[in-house]
Amino acid sequence: MRPDSVRRALRLGASAGAMAGLLTVGLALPAAAADDDEPETDQLWINSPYEQSLPLGTDGGEPPARTLDLGLYHDNSNFTVTDGKLTVDVSGLAGVAEVTWPDACTPSGTTAVCVVPDVPVVGEGDNKQIHLEVRAADGAASGAQGRITYEATATGGPDGVLVAPQDSSDTTLTVASGPDLSIRDEAPVGETEPGTTETIPFALSNKGNEAANGFTLTMYASYGLDFVSTYPECEYTDVVPVAHATCTFDEVLAPGESFELPEPLEVAIAEHAFNERLDLSVEPGGGATDLWNDDNYVAMQIGAANTADFAVRGAAVSGAAGDTVTASIAFQNKGPAWVGNLGSGDPVASVDLRVPQGTTVTGVPSGCYPRTLDGGYYPGSTGAPRYVCNLPYWVSERAERSYAFKLRVDTVVPGASGAVIVRPERGDGFPFDPDGSNNLASLVVN
Numbered sequence: 001m002r003p004d005s006v007r008r009a010l011r012l013g014a015s016a017g018a019m020a021g022l023l024t025v026g027l028a029l030p031a032a033a034a035d036d037d038e039p040e041t042d043q044l045w046i047n048s049p050y051e052q053s054l055p056l057g058t059d060g061g062e063p064p065a066r067t068l069d070l071g072l073y074h075d076n077s078n079f080t081v082t083d084g085k086l087t088v089d090v091s092g093l094a095g096v097a098e099v100t101w102p103d104a105c106t107p108s109g110t111t112a113v114c115v116v117p118d119v120p121v122v123g124e125g126d127n128k129q130i131h132l133e134v135r136a137a138d139g140a141a142s143g144a145q146g147r148i149t150y151e152a153t154a155t156g157g158p159d160g161v162l163v164a165p166q167d168s169s170d171t172t173l174t175v176a177s178g179p180d181l182s183i184r185d186e187a188p189v190g191e192t193e194p195g196t197t198e199t200i201p202f203a204l205s206n207k208g209n210e211a212a213n214g215f216t217l218t219m220y221a222s223y224g225l226d227f228v229s230t231y232p233e234c235e236y237t238d239v240v241p242v243a244h245a246t247c248t249f250d251e252v253l254a255p256g257e258s259f260e261l262p263e264p265l266e267v268a269i270a271e272h273a274f275n276e277r278l279d280l281s282v283e284p285g286g287g288a289t290d291l292w293n294d295d296n297y298v299a300m301q302i303g304a305a306n307t308a309d310f311a312v313r314g315a316a317v318s319g320a321a322g323d324t325v326t327a328s329i330a331f332q333n334k335g336p337a338w339v340g341n342l343g344s345g346d347p348v349a350s351v352d353l354r355v356p357q358g359t360t361v362t363g364v365p366s367g368c369y370p371r372t373l374d375g376g377y378y379p380g381s382t383g384a385p386r387y388v389c390n391l392p393y394w395v396s397e398r399a400e401r402s403y404a405f406k407l408r409v410d411t412v413v414p415g416a417s418g419a420v421i422v423r424p425e426r427g428d429g430f431p432f433d434p435d436g437s438n439n440l441a442s443l444v445v446n
Contacts, residue, residue, distance in 0.1 A: 040078055040079070041075075041076065041158060042074055042076035042078075042079050042157035042158060043076075043157075044072060044081070044084075044152055044162035045072070045073055045075075045168070046086065046150045046168060046169040047069075047072065047128060048071075048150060048169045048170070049069070050170075052066065052068060052172075052173055053066075053173075053176045053292050054140075054173055054174065055180060055209045056140075056142060056176070056177050056209050057136075057209060063136035063140075063209075064135065065100070065134065066133070066135065067133060067134075068134050070086060070128065070130040070131075070132065070150070071086075071116065071127040071129040072116045072119045072127065073119060073121065073122050073125075074120075074154070074156070074157070075121070075122055081119040081154045081156030081162060082119065082155050082156060083117065083154060083155040084116030084118075084153070084154040085113055085116070086130060086151075087111060087113050087150065088112050088132070088148060089111045090110050090112075090146075090148050091110035092148065092149065093147070093173065094146070095146075096136070096137055096146030096175060097134050097135065097140070097175070098134070098137050099132055099134050101114075101132065104130055105130065114130045119156070141175065142175055144175040145172055145174045145175070147170055147172050148170060150164075150170065151164065151166070152164035177208075177209055177210055178284075178288055178290070179290060180208030180291040180295075181204060181283070181290055183202070183203070183204055183280060183281075183295060183296065183298050184203040184205070186201050186298075191303045191305045193304065194269055194270065194271045194272070194306055195270075196268075197266055198266065198268075198302060200265040200266065202261055203258060203260055204217075204259040205253075205256070205257065206253040206256065206257055206258075207256075207292075207295075208291050210288075211252055211254045212284040212288065213286040213288065214250045214284070215251075215259075215282050215283060215284050216283050217234075217245075217246075217281070217282050218247070218279075218280070219234075219244070219245040219247070220242050220243070220278070220279040221243040221267060221277075222241060222242060223241035223242070223276075224269065224270045224273025224276045224337075224338060225243070225267045225269065225273065225276050225278060226243065226267060226268040227245060227266075227267060227268075228267060228268050229265050229267075233248055234246065234247035241340070241396075248285070269304050271336060272335065272338050272396070272397035273304035273306060273337065273338075274304055274306045274337035274338060274432065275301070275304075275339075276342075279298070279299045279300070280297070280298050281297040283296060299342075301342075304337070306337035307337060307433065307434045308334075308335060308339045308397070308430075308432050309333070309334035309335065309434055309435050310331070310333055310439060311332045311333075311422070312420050312421065312422045312438070312439065313331075314441030315327045315329055316445075317445055317446075318446050319407075319409040319445070320409065320412065321409055324362060325406075325407050327407050327443055327445075328402050328403065329403050329405070329420045330401065330402040330403065331349070331391060331400065332400045333396070333397060336397055338394065338395060338396050338397045338399075339395055339432065340393060340394035344393075345393045347391045348391045348392060348394060348395045349424060349430070350389060350390050350391060350423055350425075351389040351391070351401075351423075352386070352388050352419070352420070352421045352422070352423050353387045353388075353389070353403075353419075353420055354373070354385070354386055354419045354420075355386065355418050356416040356443055356444070357413050357416045357418075358409065358410055359407045359408060359409055359410060359445055360382070360408045360410055361382050361383060361408075362382050362407070362408045363382070363406025365389070365403040367389050367390055367403070368389040368405075369388050369389075369390075370382070370383075370384030371384060372384070373385050373386050375388075387405070389403050409446070413445070413446065415444065416445045418442065418443045419441075420441040421440050421441075422439050
C-alpha cells in the first residue's frame with residue numbers, strides 16, 4: 001500500500017503553530033439566515049501559476065519540457081457552468097519559450113482558445129483541465145523572461161454568461177539554469193490498521209540542467225506515526241504532535257540522476273492513529289536555488305481504521321437567589337484515537353453551553369465566547385444566553401478539558417437545565433465517534 005501524496009497542502013512544519021497543533025474537526029456556529037430577496041451572484045476565475053522556471057538544456061542540449069497547468073472554476077454551487085473558453089495569449093514569449101498546445105486548445109497565431117466543457121465549483125472537482133507543454137526557446141539565455149496572459153468566458157451564472165476579471169491572471173516564465181529536485185508522486189493508500197508498519201516509497205530525481213551538490217531532506221510525521229527507519233544522516237526531534245527529522249545527504253545528483261534512501265522508509269502506525277500525515281520536502285545543498293519548488297514537497301495522507309469517542313460532562317449545582325455558584329462542565333476524548341485536521345488548524349470541536357433559566361453567567365472561562373441563542377454575535381463577555389468553548393486544534397486519545405463558569409442565581413427555578421453539547425464544525429455528529437449519546441449532557445441548577 002502506498003500513501004496518497006497531496007501537493008500544495010499546508011505543511012506540517014510551516015510554522016510553530018502547525019507543529020504545536022495540526023488537526024481538527026471543529027465547530028462552526030450557525031450562520032445568520034440569508035436574505036431570501038438578495039440576488040444570487042457567481043464569478044468565473046482562471047487558475048494559473050504566477051510564475052514558472054524553464055531549465056536550459058544540459059551541456060548545450062535540447063531544453064527539457066515543463067507542464068503548465070491551467071483551468072477554470074466558479075464560485076456558486078447553485079449554478080451549473082459549462083462551455084468554458086480560456087483564451088491563452090503567448091505573444092509575450094517570443095524568443096523566450098515555445099509552447100506545444102494540447103488537443104483541447106485551438107491555436108491561431110500567438111493565441112489559442114482552450115475548451116473546458118464543465119466548469120467546477122471552487123473546491124470541487126479538477127480545476128486544472130488544460131495542460132500546456134512549454135520549454136525554453138532555442139538561443140534563450142538564462143534570466144530571459146516572458147509573460148502569458150489569459151481571458152475566459154463560460155455559460156451559466158445569474159445572467160447566463162460569466163466573464164473572468166480582466167487582467168486577473170498571468171504567468172511569467174523565466175529561463176534558468178540550476179538543479180531541479182523532484183520527489184516522485186505516489187498512488188493513494190488504503191486504510192491501514194493501528195499497530196502495523198507502513199513502508200513509504202521515496203524516490204528523488206534531478207530534473208534540472210545542473211548537478212545538485214548534496215541536498216537536505218526534511219520529514220514531519222503526525223502524532224499517530226513513529227519513525228521506524230532511522231538514518232545516520234538525520235537528526236530527530238519528537239515534539240507532540242509532530243515528530244521532525246532533518247537529513248543532510250552529501251550525494252551529488254547530476255541532471256537526470258535519481259536517489260533512493262539507504263533503507264526503505266518505514267513508519268509505525270500507532271494504536272491511537274487516525275487521519276495521519278507524513279510530509280517530505282527537499283532542497284539542494286551548497287546554497288543552490290531549486291528551479292521549481294512545486295515538486296520539492298509531498299504531503300502523504302495515511303489513514304488508520306480507528307474511532308474516537310467524544311463526550312461531554314454536565315454539572316449539577318444549587319444556590320439561593322442572589323448566590324453565585326461555579327459550574328464546571330467538561331469535554332473528554334475517550335479514544336482510542338487522537339483526532340485533528342491536518343490542513344486547517346481549526347478547533348477540533350467546540351463545547352456548546354445553553355445557560356439555564358433563572359441564571360446569569362458572571363464569569364467566563366478562557367476559550368469560551370458569548371453568543372445569542374441562534375449563534376449570532378453577543379456584545380460583552382457576560383450575561384449571554386449561550387457560550388461556545390473552542391477546543392484546541394488537536395486532542396490526544398485521552399484528552400480532557402474543563403470549563404468553569406460562574407453563575408448568578410437570579411431566580412430559583414427548580415430543575416432549571418441547560419444543554420451541554422460537543423459539536424463538529426459542520427453537520428451533525430462526528431463520523432468517527434462510535435457513541436453519539438454522550439455528545440450531550442445537562443447543566444442543572446437547583
